[in-house]
Amino acid sequence: MTEQRTVGSIIKKYLTVFDGPLLLILCMICMVSAFIMYSAGMDADGRFAAHMRNFMIAFFVMWIAASVPPQTLMRFAVPLYTIGIALLIAVAMFGIVKKGARRWVNIGVVIQPSEIMKIAVPLMLAWYFQKKESFIRWQDFVVAAVLLVIPFVLIAKQPDLGTATLVGAAGFYVIFLAGLSWKVLISLAIAGAASLPVVWSMLHDYQRHRVMTLIDPTTDPLGKGFHIIQSMIAIGSGGLTGKGWTKGTQTHLEFIPERTSDFLFAAYSEEFGLIGNVTLLLLYLLLIGRGLLIAANAPTLFSRLLAGSLTLIFFTYAFVNMGMVSGILPVVGVPLPFMSYGGTAFVTLGLGMGMLMSIQRHRKLVQT
Template identity: 55%
Template sequence: MQRTRHWILRRLSHLDLILLALVLLLLGISVAVVASASGQSPARISGHLVNVGLALSLMIVMANIPPHLLSKVGPVLYVAGVVLLVAVAVFGEIRNGSRRWLNLGVMAFQPSELLKLAVPLMLAWYFQRNESGLRGKHFLIGGALLAVPFVLILRQPDLGTALMIGASGFYLLFFAGLPWKIILGGGVLAGASLPVLWGFLHDYQRERVLTLLDPASDPLGAGYHIIQSTIAIGSGGLFGKGWSQGTQSQLDFIPERTTDFVFAVFGEEFGYVGTILLVALYLSIVARGLVIAARAPTLFGRLMAATLSLNLFTYVFVNMGMVSGILPVVGVPLPLMSYGGTALVTLLLGMGILMSVATHRQLNKT
């Protein structure tokens, strides 16, 4: 019994208590909001609790893996992820016009979720390995490593996931020392190529952009999501209507209200004050992650911690922007809030990596 207790305490000692408290608080809010958004459906609530429990368990496991071992997993995970993306392109299951899933018989798996961690792990491993003599060619190779999964996911098509993975790759290249002239030059080139890129978008993607500019042009079709979510957020007022008292959510006006549009439910029920507190909670997690990055003794740890922190910020910004009508609808869930097992597991694995970097600092130094 004593040995078991000692083993458990050792495992828990690798949890960053500040980050853990913030994550648990957010997950508690998530359970309450999903319960309200689902009409207090027992199946939905129990499913969400199972997902939370599984994801937290995997986070603890990840937190106990030292960063130098995590770095060795990067290349293997990256190659496996790219192979699975190729398999999706050849054998993948088509749903709603997109080929994104592999049917494994007992379950359908979306390999692009794996790349959300595999890409930064691979790039951080690569730059750590070449830390002593980083030159321009290393950033070109890093860009190529990012481009392969980005293109494969983009052609599924899955613009939202591709952009998120592209953002994480850019953050890592930036923190690795990508020269400003390349960043500025790339920004100018990207802006100039927008008219050309418009021609490569699928019809539904163009429709989402045009709907953002004028949702009222198709209020019962393409504009329905944005119109209903903005009505819900606006009707919440200063303090909200109260838990499970939102009319837009309880009367089923908000689409995907437990997943991509859960923020609209939260905004209606807890109002402007609740929304500000939620944003502050997310920013606290991001700030804690950046503190961990600043204290990390290795390049791998600094790159992973900083990238994962800004990834979380990007997901929050895109989802809230999408739901509030200032960004196109791209199907990005609200981190640690939306219902869904795969995304929750991926995000908490990322939190586990942050904790590993934070609590294995002395081991890394030696």
């Protein structure tokens, strides 16, 4: 009995770092992901096994991050941001080019520094506003905007507009939650709309093609519009209940490109239908709701801003991916959180989720 209690206490000790509701929701999403990845990846040798391995790595990273107090996370903000910017500059100077994009750098291992900035930017901005908590002036928002624009521009020039948008959104959420005036937001929206012709002229040809394909994918049905057309066919053919697990014709006849990564949602919709989609949306809404609740109850400005930003990043991932696959947003390389195949994305998402759990766990410890 003593040995059993000891083993039980050890297991409980390791599990208490997790937030119960978040862990339950994540496990349910991961179960759905395992089912659809087995089906979508059954023709790709080793894809399902690699996906399960990515799960384990992400949960290990999440456990480590959940064990680190928010005060310690603050100490990593400036070093992580600085290293990330240095690596982005290194990419611009002598990075590795793949498929026409310079996004990777070899530092003994090949890494994609832009992924680091998805966490480093909100961490840095939350740290900055925490230091200015007693009196936040308009000049502080300008400094925060500069801290955000630097990595955004470096990533966009790689070119990687999808990741740049995610990094920009992560930083914007922190600035907005820190108290950015609605008047400023409206002014920025008007200025952004007025600058669209300039932005259009600065886009690469393939980026313009993505926008035009979004408007009318049938103009190039076998080229740029192929992804969206086949994806929408798969989603529509799923109907109310779907064609059944492993029975998706668009998926297994390989009409859906990138069916295990960016377009996994199309394969899922075909096999599980509208009911499956509503279930998945509900799980994401529960995850986002729990994250916002953690942010609302966080004890410090730093933890509130960080938790709110991380939660809204998950929302952005899900919204952009589903919108892209459904044909209401341009095609960009944004995975569906904890569903799409991809090791780097899993680690980044696991790290963010672990930070959320750390904020919740240490709030409880402070209260007790």
